Amino acid sequence: MEYRKISIQIDPFQEWFRDVLTSQLAEIGFDSFVEIEEGFEAYIPSQLFSLRDFDKVVSAYDDDYDFLINSEIIEDQNWNKEWEKNYFKPLVIGGECMIRAPFHTEYPNAKYEIIIEPNMAFGTGNHETTATIVESILQNDLSGKTILDMGCGTGILSILASMKGAKHITAIDIDKWSYEGTLENASLNNIQNISVKLGDAALLGDEKFDLIFANIHKNVLLNDMEAYHNVLNDGGTLIMSGFYTEDIPDIKNKAESLGMKDAGYVEKNNWTAHSFLKEIE
Template sequence: MDYLKISIQITPFQEWLRDVLNAQLAEVGFDSFIETQTGFEAFIPSDSYSEESLSTVLETFSDNFSFVVESEFIADQNWNKEWEKNYFKPLVIGGECLIRAPFHTEYPETKYEIIIEPNMAFGTGNHETTATIIESILQNDLKGKTILDMGCGTGILSILASMKGAEQITAIDIDKWSYEGTQENAALNKITNINAKLGDASLLGEEKYDLIFANIHKNVLLNDMPTYYSVLKKRGTLIMSGFYTEDIQDIVVKAEELGLTNAGFMEKNNWVAHTFVKPD
């Protein structure tokens, strides 16, 4: 899949505006973001890009801010080189989990080591949403549990869950890159208990899970939460991320309408990972 990288410089730079723009651009098809000192880089499949949609988002703030926008075409075969050159560095989360690429040669030793082949799939641990769920996984006992990983991206959360002792993991993503990447990364880490599927929440049926991760955009979470509830075991845990602190109320209202119990949240740079529990 070919991508476009849209680099946006904000003047005067405001961190809150960068977060708002990321959220709004996610609603029009952008699926990955990387922060820069004066703005950010946003990535979108080239066949999904609309210059008009981008302009509409930026024009909302044009009275008080100016934007310098540059675009770069990234062919699918070049994505690994792009990450290797600019973005994907060895990363340690929670003091226990190292995430690295096969081409890294210098990195610290940790309790858990995950090797990720970088591609356009979301999830190398650099983004706050992935990092906060990883921290939650590190804090929980997953031994013998069944796991559902919605919006699995590179499969990084599923791989860590397996390393933490999960019995069986179902990993689902609507993106072909993610589906294939999850399979490849599972093999790369010698993980054999991840069942990757290409699709969305409509694939879920009668199976039940002890723990569900859902790292997806807010509107998808709100739409699919009833399905997550239906496949979550009693006393099971649902961890959702992919939204901002200002979205917490909408997420909590929907969850409590379904009968889920609020178990608190983790926040990092205004991104949230919120935990809910299904009662007996």
């Protein structure tokens, strides 16, 4: 998939404002962000980029901030070499899960060791949305459960769920690299009980799940939440991430309108992972 990369430097730079701006860009289709000095890099599939929508987001702050913006097209490629050179380092989450790439030669020991070929910021475990769900998986007994991983990225959550004893995992992503990456990473970790599918919530049919992870943008969550609810077993849990703390009311209202019970949330640097329980009827 061809991507557009937009580098933005902010003057005066404020970390909280960077978070606000990345959140709003995520609403219009940007799916990955990398922090740089006094700004960030934002990535979006080229076919989804709208200059009008982008200008609308940024120009709203012209009175208070100056922006230095550069844009470039990144041809269809595997992202491994870029991440190997610049970004991806061995990472331990929750004291128990260590995530590394095959090229790492020095790394700490941990109870669960996941090897991945990284492909962008979302999915390496470095982003708060992935880390918070990893922590939730570590805290729960998944033995014998059926799992749905929506927006599976590199497959980290699916792989850890398998290591934690899940019976079967269905991993779905709309991005070709994520689909292929999850297949590759499952093989790297000798995981054989993950079914990987290319697509979105339209793929969901009659299969039922005990636990669903949905690490996607807010608008997609709101649009697809009913589909998740329909395939969730009574007594099952839906964990959603990919949105900010200030978005909780919208997410909660939608979930409760479907009859789900708020089971609490965790917050990390203003990113949120919110759990909901489908009560037994």
